[in-house]
Amino acid sequence: xxxxxxxxxxxxxxxxxxxxxxxxxxxxxxxxxxxxxxxxxxxxxxxxxxxxxxxxxxxxxxxxxxxxxxxxxxxxxxxxxxxxxxxxxxxxxxxxxxxxxxxxxxxxxxx
Amino acid sequence: xxxxxxxxxxxxxxxxxxxxxxxxxxxxxxxxxxxxxxxxxxxxxxxxxxxxxxxxxxxxxxxxxxxxxxxxxxxxxxxxxxxxxxxxxxxxxxxxxxxxxxxxxxxxxxxxxxxxxx
Numbered sequence: 179x180x181x182x183x184x185x186x187x188x189x190x191x192x193x194x195x196x197x198x199x200x201x202x203x204x205x206x207x208x209x210x211x212x213x214x215x216x217x218x219x220x221x222x223x224x225x226x227x228x229x230x231x232x233x234x235x236x237x238x239x240x241x242x243x244x245x246x247x248x249x250x251x252x253x254x255x256x257x258x259x260x261x262x263x264x265x266x267x268x269x270x271x272x273x274x275x276x277x278x279x280x281x282x283x284x285x286x287x288x289x
Numbered sequence: 290x291x292x293x294x295x296x297x298x299x300x301x302x303x304x305x306x307x308x309x310x311x312x313x314x315x316x317x318x319x320x321x322x323x324x325x326x327x328x329x330x331x332x333x334x335x336x337x338x339x340x341x342x343x344x345x346x347x348x349x350x351x352x353x354x355x356x357x358x359x360x361x362x363x364x365x366x367x368x369x370x371x372x373x374x375x376x377x378x379x380x381x382x383x384x385x386x387x388x389x390x391x392x393x394x395x396x397x398x399x400x401x402x403x404x405x406x407x
Contacts, residue, residue, distance in 0.1 A: 184332075211396075218380075218401065218403060219400055219401060220295070220382050220398040220399050220400045220401045221333070221382070221398055222398075223398075264330075266332060266333070268333075274321075274386075275338075276323045276335050276338055277323070277335075277384070277396060278335065279325075279332045279333045279334075279335075280332060281331070281332045282330075282331065282332040284330060
């Protein structure tokens with residue numbers, strides 16, 4: 179059974195601070211995705227990374243995929259209250275199979 | 290973009306009743322749909338993989354007789370929680386993979402169903 183370790187589980191910061199969320203596995207990913215979820219709604223895809231060493235940017239969010247395709251990180255610069263939510267990493271270990279989710283990071287940004 | 294419609298969004302039922310949740314791919318064909326369960330402030334846990342025209346594959350610890358999955362067409366999968374009990378109260382989410390790509394890069398999620406069993 180593949181396990182996806184995500185940390186930290188909870189993060190409470192002030193507006194303007196930077197933060198990083200980590201996602202690690204002992205197995206190689208086929209692809210990895212980052213989602214954001216609001217209460218009572220389905221997860222919304224932020225980014226998909228498939229190439230080792232890949233870096234993608236989405237406004238203030240920077241996503242990195244480790245060279246060995248076993249880890250990934252999400253960095254948010256100058257966090258804003260609107261960034262508050264549950265962030266989930268999800269990996270596919272074999273093409274065509276289900277996404278396995280990490281435990282999630284609940285982010286709270288206060289003004 | 291592709292849309293997955295999930296209904297109902299919220300359901301409250303009495304203990305012992307059965308509840309059906311529908312997941313429809315609106316503008317694409319989905320040979321495979323996945324059902325997840327999510328408890329408050331926790332992540333999504335895969336329950337089962339549903340393939341059109343065949344029996345669903347359940348994850349370890351998920352009772353197939355409790356959570357009946359039917360994927361009768363390329364655009365519809367249903368999850369029926371049979372004889373629901375309070376411990377079945379949870380947020381259920383479906384996702385569908387677009388048949389044309391066969392890739393998880395084209396995986397779309399429904400908006401979820403909040404089930405509350407009294």
